Amino acid sequence: MVKPVRILYVDDSVLDRELVRDAFEQEGGRFAITEASSWSEFNACLAEGPYDVVLTDFNIRGVEGIQILDQVKSKMPDVPVVIITGTGSEQVAAETMRRGAADYVIKSTRHIRRLPFAIDAVLTRHRLQEQERKAVESLRESNTRLEKALEEVSQMQKRLIRKERLNALGQMASGVVHDFNSSLMCIIGACECVISNPCMLDKKDEMMSLTKLILSSARDAENIVQRLRKLHTNEDTSFSPVIVEQAAKEAVEMTEHKWKKQAASEGKKIDIEVSAPKIPSIMADESQIRELLINLINNAVDAMPKGGAIKIQGQQDGKWAMIKVIDNGEGMTEEVRQHCLEAFFSTKGKKGTGMGLAMADGIVIRHGGTIEVQSERGKGTTFVIRLPLEQPAARK
Ligand SMILES: Nc1ncnc2c1ncn2[C@@H]1O[C@H](COP(=O)(O)OP(=O)(O)OP(=O)(O)O)[C@@H](O)[C@H]1O
Ligand SMILES: [Mg+2]
Secondary structure, three states: OOOOEEEEEEOOOHHHHHHHHHHHHOOOOOEEEEEEOOHHHHHHHHHHOOOOEEEEEOEEOOEEHHHHHHHHHHHOOOOOEEEEEOOOOHHHHHHHHHOOOOEEEEOOHHHHHOHHHHHHHHHHHHHHHHHHHHHHHHHHHHHHHHHHHHHHHHHHHHHHHHHHHHHHHHHHHHHHHHHHHHHHHHHHHHHHHHHHOHHHHHOHHHHHHHHHHHHHHHHHHHHHHHHHHHHHHOOOOOOEEEOHHHHHHHHHHHOHHHHHHHHHHOOOOEEEEEEOOOOOOEEEOHHHHHHHHHHHHHHHHHOOOOOEEEEEEEEEEOOEEEEEEEEOOOOOOHHHHHHOOOOOOOOOHHHOOOOHHHHHHHHHHHOOOEEEEEEEOOOEEEEEEEEEOOOOOOOO
């Protein structure tokens, strides 16, 4: 059975109460009415609640309908209040509506008969308003939750970006240290060569080319530092025509201390051959091209513990200068081949930083070229580098 609508009805007029009661009784038990005829009775009944609706006369002895309204609003804020007023009090009724009354009904026989329908309408409206209020509230709540989640994501994003930046910075610093060290090794190697062969000092030509080599290595080191500075100031790298064969020969000379002297001291022999017949010069940063080749030569030497041969071949491939650095060393497993260009990837333990190929890759990218690694365990390795013969636009 449907629960009756619980009404607290406040009115000091016995006659009116009878009329109202009668109107509700006509509805056959749909309404349960609690009656109060004074302020004290009203308060006692209110305390006994709950009610679905409060219906109150506007003029009760010693009390104004407004007081009843305020009392209900403070004790049972969710319960709608309907005011019954005598004819001619419409203005007062409108005022009570402004103060929060749900509706008002004129006290006339015709209107009192229609009271049950008026109460039904008030309750329906109240229910709808409640639903709307709850929906708005839950929307507001989920909005707040969303905003909080969004804020968290944005904070996380900021932390990630910062971490990535720090990683990139660390990576760059390691790369610079790596290549700066390679240049220093060239200079140290050349100086040691003179010190251990003092008779070289009498050979003017040999001394001249050794000094040029030292200067070239020092310039490369300077260039590495310049690159760092340019990165900071966002300047572009300046390219000029570079003869690949010459750059390759210089790289070979600069690494002599490693592939020739160090190898000899370890009892192994390594041969290097450069052949780049007549490829047009490329637009590039010469010192970066040397740096790239030095890294590849150093790796090839490391991959040949028993000695072997390295070939640097250059040829034109359409709009590209194709440079191959081939060694017949130990080669790589497929897994190493796939990861070897990554920063900090090394199979050399404490002897390697894993930055050589990452730097080489960076140089190729800055020149708008590509790098490809072909390798098989036990069969050697070939790096195929393609650099555009012409630079459409200087890159950093
Ligand atoms: N020519 C090669 N033959 C075989 N393996 C190679 C060759 N070149 C690179 N690798 C592999 O790729 C890895 C990464 O090379 P990369 O030059 O980046 O670092 P690294 O040589 O280990 O360290 P570092 O350059 O500081 O000496 C090497 O550890 C090695 O396993
Ligand atoms: Mg290396």
